[in-house]
Structure formats: structure tokens, C-alpha cells
Amino acid sequence: MRERPGHPTLFDHWDRIAARVAATRQAIEHEKKHGQGNRKHKGKRAAWSIDRQRLAEVQKVIHHRHGGACDTDDGPTYLRAAMPHLLRLYGGGDEGHDKICGWAAVWLPTMAQGDVSAAVEKAFRDDPPPLKADTLAGLLNMHRDERTALSLRTIGAVDQTSRERADERRRKDAAYRTEKRRQEGATPREQSAEQREPWKALGMSRRTYYRKLAAGTLPEAEKPVGTDPSAIVRSTYNSRQSSATASGLSVPGPAIKASPRQAVGADGPSPGARTRAVPAGHAVPLPLPQEGFQEHPDFFGSDDAWISLGSALDYAGGLMPPEVARAVRAAQRARSMTQEAVARHIGISRPQLANALRGRFGLSRSAASNLCAWLAAA
Known part of the structure; x- marks a missing residue:
């Protein structure tokens, strides 16, 4: 057999294979010596390959x-x-x-x-x-x-x-784990998901489900176990009377702990209170003097800053006149309300109200009507 320089011969292949087998056997002997790879020693399995x-x-x-x-x-x-x-x-x-x-x-x-x-x-x-x-x-x-x-x-x-074999292994593994959880007494995941989100099984949204549950319009078979629809009542907090209302019963103390921030509502500053937008003509702020009020009374009691509500109540929309803007700001301070709260009563956003007070943009007829109703609310 002619040999070429640098070309591996048949003996080189045998040497590499023999060296690989020798290394494998040495590793097996090492495992056996330390208690691994020997079935008779401490119950260990034979070396796998x-x-x-x-x-x-x-x-x-x-x-x-x-x-x-x-x-x-x-x-x-x-x-x-x-x-x-x-x-x-x-x-x-x-x-x-x-x-x-x-x-x-x-x-x-x-x-x-x-x-x-x-x-x-x-x-x-x-x-x-x-x-x-x-x-x-x-x-x-x-x-x-x-x-x-x-x-x-x-x-x-x-x-x-x-790929199909891998999918089959995953399905078998999932079935094994499901059976193991069932034997351990755990709730099946499908049943647990239905208990956590029962509205999906009924084909409705979460909000619709709880609205119908609170109203008692859900069928008896679809109501969750241990839930009383009459008990789902929003708890309220009154700053003048420290009592919480839940399920028609009055109990002492607030139902929800008041947050440390100070939010200003329609009834003045109160902890945790939030203002809510009201329809047109249904504003409920504190009443103002019928004859008017002073915008910025000075130290000597000058009447130069006296504002009358009559001129402000004629506003019907468009760019806001300066006297109407002054009346709105003065009424806001007199009622201790934030600009955000005033905008919610009118039915617009706070940036819209701010731009209207500065004369950048006008208000629509409905927003102007709400504004006049808010100024004239008794």
C-alpha cells in the first residue's frame, strides 16, 4: 500500500478508534470505582451511552x-x-x-x-x-x-x-402531569380557569357579567357558588358622616381606607373623594350668592372687582368672553374646586376648559349650557 506524506493510513484510523475506546473504558472504570455505573453498587444504573x-x-x-x-x-x-x-x-x-x-x-x-x-x-x-x-x-x-x-x-x-413525535411526547407528558395533580387532589386547570373567568363560558364580557350578577339577572345555574348578588354594592364614604354602606347596612367607619392625597370634590376637600361628570343641567356644586360675588376683594373693600352672574349666564357658546372666564375662575375658588373637577361637571376635559378660559378655543352649545348651569346651580 503506497503511503503519501501527511495522508492518514489504515493504522491511523485504528489508533484513533483504539484511543477513543480506551478513554471510554477508563471513564467507565472511574465511575464504577466511585459508585457510579455499577448496578450492584448502591443500586446505581449502568453507565448509559x-x-x-x-x-x-x-x-x-x-x-x-x-x-x-x-x-x-x-x-x-x-x-x-x-x-x-x-x-x-x-x-x-x-x-x-x-x-x-x-x-x-x-x-x-x-x-x-x-x-x-x-x-x-x-x-x-x-x-x-x-x-x-x-x-x-x-x-x-x-x-x-x-x-x-x-x-x-x-x-x-x-x-x-x-416534530410529530415531539408533539406526542409533550401531550403524553402533559397528560401524566394532569393525572398526577388529580391524584394529589388539585383542582383541574380547566375547572380552575372556568371558576376564575366564568364570563367567558357565557359568551359575555367581564363587565356585563358582574353588572348582571349585581342586578340579579343571571340564571340560578350560572351564578357562582357562594356569591350573593345583593352583597355586591359599591361602598361609599361621606366626609360629613363617617359611615360605610354595604348591602344596605350602615356600619361605623369608612369601608375603604382613605388615601393620604387630598382630592377636592363637589362638597369641598375630602380624603380620597373623586368628582364625577354629571349630565347637562344636573350640576350640584355649592350655591353662590344670587346677587354676585367679588373676584379679588382688596384690603379696603373696593367694589371694582364685583362680578354679576347675570352677564355670565348669557353665554351660549363660542369664544368665552373675559367676564365669563373671570366668573368661572371666581366660582371655582369660591367652591374650593379644582379645574379638573369643574371640567368634569361641564362634561369636557381639563385642557379644553383651560384653553377656553384663555380664549384660545371656544365651547360648544352643550358645553356652554353645562357651564351656565354649573354657575347658576343653587
Whole structure:
């Protein structure tokens, strides 16, 4: 055999395989010495490797299909499937050659020894890599039913892709976990989701569900267990009378702890109070003097800043006259209200009211009507 400089020879392949087998055996011996990889020592399992499992599964397929050793002409197919793993387990050289031929004599007795030796020599030269799961399934013509019956893990199926097998594993794992939770007494997730969000099962929104529940219009079968619709009443807090109302019963103390911030409402400053927008003509602020009020009274009691409500109540929309803007600001201070609260009573936003007071934009007829009603509210 002619050798070229730098070109690996057959002996180089054998040396690499022998070195790899020696390292594997050294690692196994180390695990056995420290209590790992030895079934007899402390109940530990034998050292696992993909080569051992693949070879064991090929042998399982041979035994299942032939009732023992292969008695047909399928021996070269099984030898091709097992050869890469036999090389990894037994290595090269004469020792590896004899062990591989011995394995073939046990599981492939109908195959001639010359054919086995030729296949081993060719594998020593080529050093073939292990076959993929789907490639090996096509070689062995493995189907899903047979794969499931034999509990194979490293051999695929010709009628099932790797993605489908992964999805099936996830479904089985989810079913196992569900059954485990059920045995432990946990509530199923589907039932728990229905209890947390019952409105989805009824085909309605959360707001509609609770509105109907509070009104008592839900059927008896759809009402949640242990819920009394009459008890769902918004608790209120009155700054003048410290009492909370819930389910029609008056109990001492506020129902909700007041926040430290000071919000100004229609009845003056109160902890945690919030103003709400009202329809046109239904403003309920504090009454103002019918004859008018002073905008900025000075120290000597001058009447130059006296404002009359009569001129302000004639405002019908558009750009706001200066006297109307002054009346609104004065009424806001007299009633101790914020600009946000005034805008809510009128039915507009705070920026709209601010621009209207500065004469940048005008108000619509409805907003002007609400403004006049708010000024003239008794």
C-alpha cells in the first residue's frame, strides 16, 4: 500500500478508534470505582451511552421480528445499522474485529463470515458516523405502531416525523402531569380557569357579567357558588358622616381606607373623594350668592372687582368672553374646586376648559349650557 506524506493510513484510523475506546473504558472504570455505573453498587444504573442504547434497540427489533436471531437475508441491513455503534464500543484492531464478528455470529447467523469481515474492514477504513433516527427508521422500515410496542427511543418512524413525535411526547407528558395533580387532589386547570373567568363560558364580557350578577339577572345555574348578588354594592364614604354602606347596612367607619392625597370634590376637600361628570343641567356644586360675588376683594373693600352672574349666564357658546372666564375662575375658588373637577361637571376635559378660559378655543352649545348651569346651580 503506497503511503503519501501527511495522508492518514489504515493504522491511523485504528489508533484513533483504539484511543477513543480506551478513554471510554477508563471513564467507565472511574465511575464504577466511585459508585457510579455499577448496578450492584448502591443500586446505581449502568453507565448509559447512545451506543449501548442504539445497539440494544437494534437487537430488540431483531428479536421481535424473527423471534430471536435473524434467520433471513436481512442480516446486512441490521449490520449496517449497528456497525457505527459496534466500532465505538469495541474499537478497532484485531480485538475489535473479533468482537464485532462474534456479535454478528450471535444475532446474524445466516450471514457469511466473509461478508461480515469485509463489512468490518470497510467500516475500519470509512469510520461511518451513527445514523439519524429517521434515516435508521427508513433503513429498518420502522412504523409507528411497532416503534410504540417496542418502546424505542433512538429509532424514528417512517410514518411519523420528528416534530410529530415531539408533539406526542409533550401531550403524553402533559397528560401524566394532569393525572398526577388529580391524584394529589388539585383542582383541574380547566375547572380552575372556568371558576376564575366564568364570563367567558357565557359568551359575555367581564363587565356585563358582574353588572348582571349585581342586578340579579343571571340564571340560578350560572351564578357562582357562594356569591350573593345583593352583597355586591359599591361602598361609599361621606366626609360629613363617617359611615360605610354595604348591602344596605350602615356600619361605623369608612369601608375603604382613605388615601393620604387630598382630592377636592363637589362638597369641598375630602380624603380620597373623586368628582364625577354629571349630565347637562344636573350640576350640584355649592350655591353662590344670587346677587354676585367679588373676584379679588382688596384690603379696603373696593367694589371694582364685583362680578354679576347675570352677564355670565348669557353665554351660549363660542369664544368665552373675559367676564365669563373671570366668573368661572371666581366660582371655582369660591367652591374650593379644582379645574379638573369643574371640567368634569361641564362634561369636557381639563385642557379644553383651560384653553377656553384663555380664549384660545371656544365651547360648544352643550358645553356652554353645562357651564351656565354649573354657575347658576343653587
